[in-house]
Amino acid sequence: MSLPIYATFGQRVWYYAFRVICAIIFIFLITPILVVIPLSFNAENFFTFTPEMLRLDPEGYSLKHYQDFFTNAEWQRSFKNSLIIAPIATVIAVTLGTLAAIGLSQSHVPFRRAIMAILISPMIVPLIISATGMFFFYSKIGNFMEGTMGLDKNFVGYVKVILAHSVLGIPFVIITVTATLVGFDRSLTRAAASMGANPVTTFFKVQMPLILPGVISGGLFAFITSFDEVVVVLFVGSASQKTLPWQMFTGLREQISPTILAVATILVVISILLLTMVELLRRRSERLRGLSPG
Amino acid sequence: MKLRKSLMATTALTVAAGMAVAQDMPMEMTIVSWGGAYTKSQQNAYHTPYSEMTGVTIINDDSSAEAVAKLRAMNEAGNITWDVVDVVAADAIRLCDEGLAMEIDFDTMLAPAPDGTSATEDFGDLLVADCYIPQIVYSTTFGYRTDMVGDTPPTKICDVFDLKAFPGKRSLEKRPINNMEWALMCDGVAKEDVYDVLATEEGQDQALAKLDTIKDEVIWWSAGADTPQLLADGEVVMGSTYNGRLFSLIEEQDQPVAMLWDAQVFDLDGWIIPTGLSPERQARALDYVMFATDTQRLADQAKWISYGPARKSSAPLVGQHAELGIEMAPHMPTDPANAANTFLYNYEFWADYRDDMDAKFQAWLSQ
Amino acid sequence: MSDTASKAPVLAADGTPLKRSLNRALRVQKMRALALIAPLLLFVMLSFIMPIGDMLFRSVENQIVENTLPNATQELAKWDGSSEDLPPEPVFRALYHDMFLAAELKRHTRLGSRLNYESTGMSSLFRQSGRKLDDAGKDYRKLFLVVDEAWGDGATWQSVMGGAEGATPDAALVKAQKSQIYRLDGEAPRGQLDFAPSQDVSALLPLTAREYTAFAIVTSLIKKDDLAATKPFESLFVALADDLSTADLSGYDGPGADNLRALQASGLPTPNYTEIFGEMDKDWVNIETWRTIQIHAEPYTSGYFLNAVDMQKTPTGVEMQPEDRQVLITLFVRTMIMSLTIMFSCILLGYPIAWLLANLPMRQANVLMILVLLPFWTSLLVRTSAWKVMLQQQGVINDVLVWIGLVADDNRLILINNETGTIIAMTHILLPFMILPMYSVMQTINPTYLRAAKSLGATNWTAFWRVYFPQSIPGIGAGSILVFILSIGYYITPEIVGGTKGVFISNRIAYHISSSLNWGLAAALGTILLVAVLILYWAYDKIVGIDNVKLG
Known part of the structure; x- marks a missing residue:
């Protein structure tokens, strides 16, 4: 999948263009989740990026929604x-x-x-x-x-x-x-x-x-x-x-x-852990089956 | 306390003669309500004190929005899992008409006012159905973004229909109730004639035609949290919602929003008890309802949310917000300054015409 | 080889013919396979297929009309709906008493709602009439009381209807009324009725006996009240006045015979039911109302299915709904178009990613795979609300576009509460379902084919298009069908981001289930949707084979 050294100019352009396209699609896939994470630290009770948040003012952030989740x-x-x-x-x-x-x-x-x-x-x-x-x-x-x-x-x-x-x-x-x-x-x-x-x-x-x-x-x-x-x-x-x-x-x-968003963030973290676990399991099973670990 | 006990005993005797005695009542009950700040106010004013007094565990189910459908399904399946349900008046009338809610004898099943006035008199004409115990009076009204309306904020309901003076999106509830009345009033129909006009085909078409003029600029909401969120985001210039939601948006969340009380529509929220409960559960539900709708409890709820208590005797007891410490009276929909121009919602009309109108409205909406 | 040898059956080791032995082995194998499948099959059949079937059956079931108005529908069946005359008096007469009983048991509003699905206005008609039914009865009650105060007591009625001591009770009537009330109320009246009308009375005063029996069942078995101490239904006064206008009391000597004769002699007006209803609401003397009831009185109906495709039943046959009520076909078409759009956007976005994943070294691919799976594992509700935050006019995307300068601040794009919002959010939500099957198919494509094609002189494009792409088609097929099937059934996401223009037929189903309570129509819409999906599933199974779907 790497670009061979003899690739023509056109192939090079396509190679990089393709990577960019894929990167954009990945961004499309992942942005909604990335949006959720900062919003879960919102100091206000709305699903909105407040001006304070955009200024990265610590005032605009808080852990209260997490607190709500763990205490409610x-x-x-x-x-x-x-x-x-x-x-x-x-x-x-x-x-x-x-x-x-x-x-x-x-x-x-x-x-x-x-x-x-x-x-x-x-x-x-x-x-x-x-x-x-x-x-x-x-x-x-x-x-x-x-x-x-x-x-x-x-x-x-x-x-x-x-x-x-x-x-x-x-x-x-x-x-x-x-x-x-x-x-x-x-x-x-x-x-x-x-x-x-x-x-x-x-x-x-x-x-x-x-x-x-x-x-x-x-x-x-x-x-x-x-x-x-x-x-x-x-x-x-x-x-x-x-x-x-x-x-x-x-x-x-x-x-x-935004407690919902805090919950979502926690779940995303759990998901990542689960997915990592699956990946490790998969590698183990391939080792067992004698396939190359790739 | 003693009075209450003895009243309860008579209740048990009159309602369920010989069927259930107090100690057989289950120690767990499911109460259905709307969720959010509203459930919180009920939790503080009713559930917590009731649990402390009796040791009953109360489970909250925030499913009032689907109450009619679910009660009907439960009734059909013969498996009623709810004990007490909070619904608006129109739903209560419907449930009552279909025999899904039990009839209440107000004077024996509810506590009288502290001065001995009977419950029937204390609630007065707010007792709109035989099965329905009103709890609060709320109103549906408009909030607008103060920073998006320029120097002349809207003052009249018809400003909602004025796209020139107030351009931008507005949010309206995704159902005909209220919207049809406002549309007719802003289309030149006198306030007192609205329901007569609305009962006719032509009147309904007229209201929809008026709504057509702003249809493209409307975001339709179905959940109580929608308009406050839309206002907070600046997605809409103005939007209709319950006055308590706007109170919380303005006073608790400090958003640049103000209220337009003109032509606010009063409605009720209250309890029904489903039919088909076992005698023990029914006794528990009645016991709870008697406690939760007495004069003091209703006044207590107003400390947590800006809805007016349904009993006349509760009004003088309304005090300050429990957390913010502001006077609640000026924020009540019933306050004279807010109620300068109110619209009297006709429960009976809507109970009769709701099916007819819903069908038309939904068809109009999806065109 | 001799002839005999070739004809003799080949034998297995134990001496049985091989064919039989093989068959037996096969049967054992089959049985074992079925034994493994059976528990699950049973579980799914019992807890899923049957309940769903039961639900979908509501799309044709229509016993409510007959159950609520049993006598009226029977009378009405004799009326010619295409005539220009109102139904005759017996229809109104039966309607009055049926309605009264239904209203006592609070069933008439449900029938009103049911008929309102067919003709707007029926619901309010039934509700309002239900409240006014008492009026006529009260007028008669007054006339009765003038003759004798005792007519106001339940006990009087009970003794009159029960007949003389030792009279033969009319058990058949009790049974018939019990079963009618069972059908009306949905619950069997339990317990023993300690009252039965005497056969003499039911022959003499048939209508009163029938209605009084119903009253007795409702009072003592359903409401559990004391029959003698309960005020009789207002309708009973009407019924008795009706019976007395024709009854020949001369030979009767049962209890209260004189009382009845006195009533008959008092000159009670014969009830005119048509007039009673006409006064209640002018819609009752409108022939259209009756046509609607008559058309929809059958116990099984195609009406819901017709409604589901914007048609309706009329006396002259099946017709299209009026223009302003035609919404469902549009919705079906929109659901199909939008699901196709979502499917194609998923193919467009999914193909490059699947290709990349299939062609990267395993370790890198697996890391990127996490990016694909992560949204998949994140709650649907959260992803949908995230899209709301991003797509709205003051949202993240518009903010970024304004900040870059692509869009003017006062001319922000409308990306939500319309089709665009639904398509974007649903594409995102369903994209993993496209990528995963594509990926699993592409993994199996041998890269040497591509190299071979190139070494034979094909350009990159030709090699891809002629060699690689055809081999990846099963993956596209699998992903497409999955995405399409899932998308036409979704409703939460469109509900939140779709506004009024971006909603699917499933939203309509949800609306009819939880708001309008028109479960029959919801079931009909669901059945149509299900059939569409099953056809797709069948086509998919034919083309790709359901085994070839691989989810990660």
Whole structure:
């Protein structure tokens, strides 16, 4: 990708022009996030760059929105809820999704297309429709669990949101895991089986490590789907299950508070950490697969 | 305190004879409101003292904007998760009409004024529906940027429609209520005839035609936080919103904004209790409502936000802002200086015509 | 090889024919695959497909009219809607009593709202009439009380309607009324009714018996009040006056027989229901109102779907909506055009980035990949509000342009609350969905092909266009379909930055679900949208194959 020394003038111009174009697109991608970060230190309660901020006057900056996030009970509760709901929803989506993807990747699966379409459907049905449809369904389930099984109202609330979110995360797991399995060499499992490993051992010792990147990236998508989902939780959940996006959404609607931006900044930092982790994992898996570390 | 207890006992007897006694009431309740500064004022004036007194945990759900839709869905699914809901009068009438809110017997279920005046009399004609317990009077009015209107600030509602004198964007609410009335008043219809005209096809078309003249310069808002943000950013010259939002913008956030009280429209905000609650939860909700709508609590709320208490007996108790220490009375929509020219919002008209008008307005909007 | 040998089945090691053995192995394999898929399939079917199906079913379901006005719709079915005459008196008569019961159970306003979707003005008509229904009844009540004060007591009514001691109760009527109220109220009236009209009375005073039974069910089973102590509905006075105008009481000797005879002799006017409604609202004597009700009385309707494409049902067939109510087709078209625009801008911006990422050394590419993924991981709400901050007239972009001098301060660009705002913000939000599949496809393109082409004399452009680009098309396809599908379903971003011109059909769906409460239309719009998406999905699966989508 580097420019060869024999490149003509035109090639050189194009080479640099192309880099500039790419740089501009990257700027387009990243600016909204960069804008959010300074605004989260705004001393005023608006999403506005104040003259003080532009003068880099320390007066114009403050940590009060961060303070608000860490001290306000509503924010804390919603953050905690998101941390409960998203991981559990992810685990469900990943477990069921990976199993199904392995099933789907076998040869001779009857009705493969139809099954695939059904499993992908949560991604393609407009969210607002899914949300209302699921509301009625989960209300019935909730009534049953509370009334007949006598479970705690709060617990039932969490179950409803977690199930709804795991459904939404499933298509991502299916897509990523099947994509990884397309390149999976079946002779490996046969080799393992021929050496006396039972299917379970084969799965965990041979297949799993190799499709792990797909599973992890599917899991991360599922996690983000739940962590960033506002429409369905607004319908299916009740206030005790208020998640972070819900709190942000009402924050945007009803109050002017850059606390939302502070939260976003914190999440961006967490995202960077997560992405770095994924990258490290990926490098490890490639080492394991004997591919060059690039 | 004793009086309250005994009143509550009678309430429980009259409403839910033999169904629930106080100690069976659940210790957790979900209260639905609008969020932001408004919920904060309720938190300070009602929730916190109530929790301290009874030990009940109150969960805030800021979903009042979707209250009607969600209550209907909950009712249909038979799974009511809300205990007390804060809605505006028009929504309350609708909920009441559809049987989604329980009917309230004001004199037995609400506390009388300290001097013994019955609740019915104390609230007076603000009791606009059988299911609705008014809490505050707010008004929808205009704020404008003082630095963007030149030397002659707007003084009349019709300045909103005057693009020559006041060029620039304005923000209006994305619904027909209020906008249609203002449009007619500025199109030469006398104030007292507005609703008669609006009840006719031609009147509706006339109002929309007037709104057409500024349509290109309007940013439509749907959330209470929109206009204050737009004003703070200088995105609009003037915009309609709730007077409490403007109060907070001007007094608490120190923005170069002033209020245009002309033709402000009074509206109510208050509580409804959904139908279909279990007797225990209903008793808890009634207990809360009786506490939160007594004379002192309503006056307390006015310390936190510039909305007028709905009880006549609360008005003399309104004092200073709890944090800023400024007198609240001059900032109330009901203050004589502000209420020089108010517009009387016709609840019944809007309950009847809302569906009709919404359909027209939305179609007009997307053309 | 002998003939017999070739005909004999090939045997597997255990002696079974190989074909069967293979089939069995295949079946086992199939079963195992299905067993792996089954839990998830069941979960998704149960918790997603069925609820969605249920939701979408609302687009044709229309039992509300029949359930709210059961007798009136039955009578109305006999009326010829194309005639120029108002429906006959029995229709008004049935309407009066149906409406009264519906109003008692607070169901009539819902029907008003429902009919208002078809014809503006119905909602206010039903609401206002609901309040005025009592008036006629009160007039009759006064006349009754003049004859005998006892008619004001619930107990009198109960004894009259119950018939003589030992009279056969009309259980069929109770059952019928219970099921009618169940359909009206949506909830079955629970418990045992300790009242039943006697068969004699229901033969003698059919309308009164019917309405009184309904009153008894509502009072004692729904409102849980004491029947004898509750004031009878105003409509009962009208019903009884109506029955008495034709009933032959001469042979009747049940309880209150004399009282009834006295009433009959008092010269009660026969109720004229048409007049009653005409006085309530002149729209009731407008033939159009009745046509609307008649057309929309069927339990399953295509009306919502017609509305979804700006059409409506009229007595003369299907017609376009009036000009000023035609908005949805425009919105569908706009949704399609804008989604396509967003898709193309994503291709335009995504392709160079994907190419760069695919051709850089892995380590550099992965660092840049973080820049692509970072916005993807940032909350949608935050990114949308960031765009609001940037795009508005006093926003970051305009400020920078003014500062550079490209744009005059008093002539700032309008980038938000219109199509531009939606397109910019959505392109940003969906760009990673374009880049990732493109990248994964481009990674697999062997660079030696390009070198080979060049060494054979192709220019850079030709080599790219003829060799590289065709191989990258699956990536473009995958990204495009993903972006397109996601974008036509989005609604939060357009809602915040789109103003009135930059919104999608999904915003309309959201509006009908949470504001106008027209769930039938929302479901119809959703179904149409879903079908469009499914066609796209199918096309995509045919062209690219859903397995080839790779997300990072």
